[in-house]
Amino acid sequence: MFDQPLQLGSLPLKSPLLQGPLAGYSCAPFRKLVWDFGGVGYCTTEMLSAHNIVHRPSQPIRYRLRDDNEQIWSVQLAGSQPDILSRATEIVRGWGAEIIDLNCGCPQPKIRKRKMGSRLLSDPEHLYRCVKAMREATDGVLTVKIRIEPNDQSANRQVAEAIDSAGADGLIVHARHWTERYDIPARWSAIRPFIDWVSIPVIANGDVDSLVSLKAAQQASGCDGIMIARAGLGRPWLFHKILTEFESGKTWSISKAEQTELLMQHVAGLIMIEGEHLALLQARKLVAYYFPEIKLFDHYVALKNQLQTQADLQQLLKILLSEPQMESIC
The missing domain is CATH 1.10.1200 (Non-ribosomal Peptide Synthetase Peptidyl Carrier Protein; Chain A)
Known part of the structure; x- marks a missing residue:
C-alpha cells in the first residue's frame, strides 16, 4: 500500500493514510495538528448537513474554517435529497473543498430517521441518484463512506456498483454493520470483495490504531488506503507515527x-x-x-x-x- 501512491480521481495523495470524520472533534484546530505532524493524505471535516448548508447560508465558522496548512480539504455531507445534495456540493466546492464525501454510514437514530447516513444503504437506486447528483455538481473529487452488510453480499455489491456507476472517485468502507457498536471487531476481510466490484480505489476503515493493525487490515482487505477516525482522537501524531515506523522500522514515541x-x-x-x-x-x-x-x-x-x-x-x-x-x- 505504501509502495503505490493513492490517487482519487485526478488528485494524487502523498499518503494512503486518511483522517476520517469525527462529529464534534474533526474541526480545523484538530486537523491543523494532524497536518503539522504530517503522514496524512487528507483530513475530513465533521459531518455537515446538506440541508443546513443550502438553507442556512451563515454556517458557524467551526464548520467552514480551513487552516492555511491544510493542503487538501475533505468535507463530509449528510443528506438524502439529490437536489439538496447537489446544491450543497456546489456550495462546498465553492468554499474550496478538493474532496466532498457523502456519509452513508452514520447509525444515529436522528440521522436515519431523516433517511440519511446508513439509511441510504437500504435503497441502492436512490443512493445512485444522490451520488449522481453530487457528481454532476462538482469537478472535484467525490467519495462515499459506507458500512457493510455482513450477511448479504448481494446487498453490498448493489451498493458498491451504484456508487461506482454514479461516478464516485473513491469508496470508503467501515467494516461494521450500522447496528454494531465499536466493541465488535471490524471485519476487514469483508472489504476484499469490494475491490472486485468497483473500478475505483477502496479505502478500509475500522480498528486501525497502529502499524501492526494497519498491516493486518491491508492484508485482510486488499485495500488501497486506510482511513483512521476514532483512534486519532487525542493523538494527532498517529499518522506520522505509523508512517515513520513503517519507513524506519523503529518505534516512534511522544513525551x-x-x-x-x-x-x-x-x-x-x-x-x-x-x-x-x-x-x-x-x-x-x-x-x-x-x-x-x-x-x-x-x-x-x-x-x-x-x-x-x-x-x-x-x-x-x-x-x-x-x-x-x-x-x-x-
Whole structure:
C-alpha cells in the first residue's frame, strides 16, 4: 500500500493514510495538528448537513474554517435529497473543498430517521441518484463512506456498483454493520470483495490504531488506503507515527510534555473560533483522549469536569503529570 501512491480521481495523495470524520472533534484546530505532524493524505471535516448548508447560508465558522496548512480539504455531507445534495456540493466546492464525501454510514437514530447516513444503504437506486447528483455538481473529487452488510453480499455489491456507476472517485468502507457498536471487531476481510466490484480505489476503515493493525487490515482487505477516525482522537501524531515506523522500522514515541503542549494548542484553537466557555466544555472530553490514564484517578476526573478556563486546564495537567503513577505509565 505504501509502495503505490493513492490517487482519487485526478488528485494524487502523498499518503494512503486518511483522517476520517469525527462529529464534534474533526474541526480545523484538530486537523491543523494532524497536518503539522504530517503522514496524512487528507483530513475530513465533521459531518455537515446538506440541508443546513443550502438553507442556512451563515454556517458557524467551526464548520467552514480551513487552516492555511491544510493542503487538501475533505468535507463530509449528510443528506438524502439529490437536489439538496447537489446544491450543497456546489456550495462546498465553492468554499474550496478538493474532496466532498457523502456519509452513508452514520447509525444515529436522528440521522436515519431523516433517511440519511446508513439509511441510504437500504435503497441502492436512490443512493445512485444522490451520488449522481453530487457528481454532476462538482469537478472535484467525490467519495462515499459506507458500512457493510455482513450477511448479504448481494446487498453490498448493489451498493458498491451504484456508487461506482454514479461516478464516485473513491469508496470508503467501515467494516461494521450500522447496528454494531465499536466493541465488535471490524471485519476487514469483508472489504476484499469490494475491490472486485468497483473500478475505483477502496479505502478500509475500522480498528486501525497502529502499524501492526494497519498491516493486518491491508492484508485482510486488499485495500488501497486506510482511513483512521476514532483512534486519532487525542493523538494527532498517529499518522506520522505509523508512517515513520513503517519507513524506519523503529518505534516512534511522544513525551507527556509534548502531549500537554498539543492539547493546549488544540484548546487554544477552539477558543479562537468558539470562545473560552464552549472550548473548555470540549476540553473536558479532550483531556481524557490525550491522557486516557486520567481515568485511573477519580479525583482528577472530578476536576476535569469543572474546567472553566485555560488556566484551570494548565493547572490540572501540571498536577496530573506530577503523579508518581503517571511516571510509571509513561
